[in-house]
Amino acid sequence: MSVPLLEFHQVGFRYPNTPTPVLQNCSFSLEAGQKVALLGLNGSGKSTLFYLAAALYRRDRGEIYWQGQRLIHQPNQLRQWRQRIGLAFQDPEQQLVAGTVAEDISYGLCNLDLPTAEIEARLQQTLQDFDLVDLADRPLHHLSLGQKRRVALAGVMALAPTLLLLDEPTTYLDYQQRQQLQHSLEKIHHQGTTIVIATHDLDFAYGWADWIMVLVNGQVTVSDRACHVFAQWPTLVPQLGTPTLLHLWQQFPPFWRRQRPLPRTPLALSQELAALFQEFQRSDRP
Numbered sequence: 001m002s003v004p005l006l007e008f009h010q011v012g013f014r015y016p017n018t019p020t021p022v023l024q025n026c027s028f029s030l031e032a033g034q035k036v037a038l039l040g041l042n043g044s045g046k047s048t049l050f051y052l053a054a055a056l057y058r059r060d061r062g063e064i065y066w067q068g069q070r071l072i073h074q075p076n077q078l079r080q081w082r083q084r085i086g087l088a089f090q091d092p093e094q095q096l097v098a099g100t101v102a103e104d105i106s107y108g109l110c111n112l113d114l115p116t117a118e119i120e121a122r123l124q125q126t127l128q129d130f131d132l133v134d135l136a137d138r139p140l141h142h143l144s145l146g147q148k149r150r151v152a153l154a155g156v157m158a159l160a161p162t163l164l165l166l167d168e169p170t171t172y173l174d175y176q177q178r179q180q181l182q183h184s185l186e187k188i189h190h191q192g193t194t195i196v197i198a199t200h201d202l203d204f205a206y207g208w209a210d211w212i213m214v215l216v217n218g219q220v221t222v223s224d225r226a227c228h229v230f231a232q233w234p235t236l237v238p239q240l241g242t243p244t245l246l247h248l249w250q251q252f253p254p255f256w257r258r259q260r261p262l263p264r265t266p267l268a269l270s271q272e273l274a275a276l277f278q279e280f281q282r283s284d285r286p
């Protein structure tokens, strides 16, 4: 078996001046190439888990590994660690630091000590990839929240991380920006980046993820292939609600559902519906 990309082994973490730990004996591993949705109720610790994974916070207990190498919070290793793992915060305001869009994307690249020509080339490529060319010289405080999210993601991706952690990226996005985000994610994943998204958007998770992790009481209680998790969804994770397409699929007759894979897109579900109608029409004929 291959070495996991990222591994948490019995990790514990408590914020100073709070009585109970947020994470306790938290263990999981991520394989390269996965598209992971991290689910959990408000306050279950998803953002905290991301801060620990990105080495912005220091764990109290347990170990964190990158391809088998233990995280030790020493300057040289931290620098390398933070290059490999890109984190886009839930609130883009926390992430954006410079005056304009172009300056903000360049900021992270300058911190990598790259040659000027390479910084410029990566900046131009990133502006194009994220459809930000027209906004390049726009002051950040003139942008909408959705645009700020796009700039924050672009800034992280310009650094070419191996693992991308996105905290609630679909919040406040309109239909068009959501489509654009999905398109960017497909492209990023296709280029070889492993992606983990913390989200309350079950419909998004259902359509996008190939792996599901669920955080409950400071522990990852579910970590499995999405098709397995959704097949057992209501009994496995009752507290999170049910994705719309899955809910509709559960209204199909059991004999039909037993024989077929879960439809993960509206198109796949409508095709199932059409096929079921045809089946009933056939069986009704004298």
Ligand SMILES: Nc1ncnc2c1ncn2[C@@H]1O[C@H](COP(=O)(O)OP(=O)(O)OP(=O)(O)O)[C@@H](O)[C@H]1O
Pocket: 015, 016, 018, 022, 040, 041, 042, 043, 044, 045, 046, 047, 048, 049
């Ligand atoms: N700086 C902090 N100091 C003390 N407690 C904190 C701090 N940040 C978060 N917490 C607490 O840690 C717990 C986990 O918070 P966290 O933001 O990681 O959860 P989450 O799953 O990302 O929540 P949400 O889905 O609402 O974004 C919460 O109880 C929160 O109140």
